[in-house]
Amino acid sequence: MCYYLPSKMSLFIYLVLLLFGFHAPIHSVTPYSSEGKVTTCHSQHNATLYKMSSRNADFAFNLYRKFTVETPDRNIFFSPVSISAALAMLSLGACSSTQTQILEALGFKLTDTPMAEIQQGFQHLICSLNSPKKELDLQMRNALFIGKQLKPLAKFLDDVKSLYETDVFSTDFSNVFVAQQQINSHVEKQTKGKVMGLIQDLKPNTIMVLVNYIHFKAQWANPFDPSKTEDGSSFLVDKNSTVLVPMMHQIEEYYHLIDTELNCTVLQMDYSENALALFVLPEEGQMERVEGVMSSKILKKWNHLLQKGWVNLFVPKFSISATYELRAILLKMGIQDAFADNANFPEIAEGNGVKLSNAAHKAVLDIVEKGTEDVAVPEVRFPDQPDITLVHPIIQFDRPFLLLILERNTKSILFLGKVMDPTKM
Template sequence: MPGLPVSRIVTTAPSVSAPAASSVTHHQRTLRDIFPTKMSSSFYLVFIAIGLHVTGHCFPGTQNEGKGNEVNHSPARNSTLYKMSTSNADFAFNLYRKLTSENTGKNVFFSPVSVSSALAMMSLGARSDTQTQILECLGFNLTEMQEEEIHQGFHHLLHTLNLPNKELELKTGNALFIQKQVKILTKFTTDVQKLYESEAFSTDFSNVSAAEQKINNYVKKKTKGKIVDLIKDLEPNTFMILVNFIFFKAKWEKPFDPLETKQNGNFYMSQSDVIKVSFMHKTEEHFYFVDRILNCTVLQMDYSKNALAIFVLPDEGQMKSLEDTLMSTTLRRWNHLLQKGLVNLYVPKFFISASYNLNTILPGMGIQDAFTNQADFSGISEHYKLMISNVVHKSVLEVGEKGTEAAAVTEIRMEFRSASVNPGTLIVLNRPFLVMILDKATRSILFLGKVMEPMEK
């Protein structure tokens, strides 16, 4: 999101409740119905597409991070990743608070690691205050962590996330679409390819429709068809577009039995606004913790390989106070306090998507010069005055069973009952909750959001 106006960035919840029978409230009532399939959870992150435009010139012709999950890295790399995870988590929660304040009552969902890596990548071409503002906004203390260590840290992070895995699909990367016949500094293209595993494509932006098609086809392919038509209304004086993507798809380590899914349960968006949703159900051992200080319940659910989900269910009326206190130390504290126990769990099936113009958010977080004529991106080009014009982040999340569209459904009416009937602590996500998806090896928050209205796809 550099010195020329940047085109866009596009990228592509849950919580817990109180203990045992005491967690059953008047809000936890009837559910019904059955679905015949296995459940998996999929996240489709669109990207950060950053477009640079010229101004005044024309172109010449957690630690968790999961109990018992050891990080297999050398001490040096482990130390760097630990510092990275702390900074990235604090940035994630700061950005989350900004997004929620501007989207009151709406679902919030984004990929912190995608936004962080894209901005860090752009900082390679930034200089002076522009570079400092970007890195400090990302949560890095430049007196404690040098620029080179930051970029090496992102390199280790992206490389680790992209390691092949048969049980979990996780792929992240960057692509630069650069104005044809424009000279970009060799050091910049070399560094982004080496450190951020980026591809570079020469693009004729004067042919707007062809450029849009080229970028959108790339995005569609990398997200396996989940994100289409990412780039629209491209301007012919675009200098460069950075596209950052992440694709994640995984199955629960302990799947839900589709025969236990209940339809038409009440989800309380507020005291007076109730919608009907399907609830998946199971009674299994999971790590969880009732936080009496932050007034919430925290539940960890593992995916089949190297990833986990954290659901956080605030007590009634405690969402705002919880959001205000979230930081990297919160995750570390929860990690130490989570205990394994039998949980009688109800989780709504849901699909949420969100799109944000981060160029209206990031200046309020400290990245100010990059979006003005004061921007210094001379590390990208010495011949053009660049500034960021637009940063669009788009994301999609789906949690639910597969293959239910063609399944026969049998209606069953039931009520939630106390743990004395169904053994285990009762946790029912039947009001707004937070969700985080974390990578165990790197301690990175891949996705972060708030489910205010769980819509089924």
């Protein structure tokens, strides 16, 4: 039951949203329109999951548009599903307008969807994403570091464990060095050394840190032959500048379409199990228009229009990463009370003055022919390509494009980004 606790001290929840992802490459799968079957989480199925796929997608694109305003001419890359899940978990401890603002930013209204149904939907989402898969390494994890001086409520601890698969650690934030070392060591271990020194400026009055990350490693259904990669291909960053990038090349059957209304080309590249990537290539001068209308409805439209056919495909080989301080953006999305002195988080712990101080998000992804350095990929034999390719449409990602990576069963957007310059991390 929610009740108001007056704010007497500036105690902070320091929210870190850490995302980490990879790709690799092999096999063939059905298109995005195929119906996936959830096995492990079948008993938890509820109608909210289907509402969530649309609402989470719309939240993703709304957040994306905020990033374009902040960094209009730079690469954008983040994990919408990890941010959604972390905010939903935070709403468990909130009440009144603090809770309402968080949920409405995520696209939910308690008058339409009860809180219990929302939380059950996220529980099913996380369970589905974390279900073991033979050829897809996908894990979304949370870790909650709570100050020793805080007395967290048992119900909150039980809920974050059962609904969000969150590990909870008691932490002495009065010793900033030790607390940072504990958190950074946990993150380094969970990301297999890929993310080190995540937190450097922890404040002594911090009472809680939430770390969220995704580990994603998958194989392409149709791997690229490294010998066909051209090292010095041109990529048009804008009208006045060009960079040279390694360009992977392949002649293969892919689901693709040309959207004449939005003046863009859409190509679906499948992973070997339960995941796919959508590459969206706007015509020159049409990027802002495509960005402005992206929504769950547009994804559904493309899903119905995608047709399989032979393609002469060119995709840059690149790495992309981005780090964001989310406080200002979340404020603009309506999450204001959570950062204010009148923040209302009475369900988290006994005591007064709990508020959110900041939110950070980091994402990393590699697009390559076979996989990342730490992936053991079996030998792949590449059949000879036909010499005559004029009969196949050429799709060449040699100018800025959008990239979405989705999980099939939940239709969740794991990653969303824009590649303006593939030579910049």
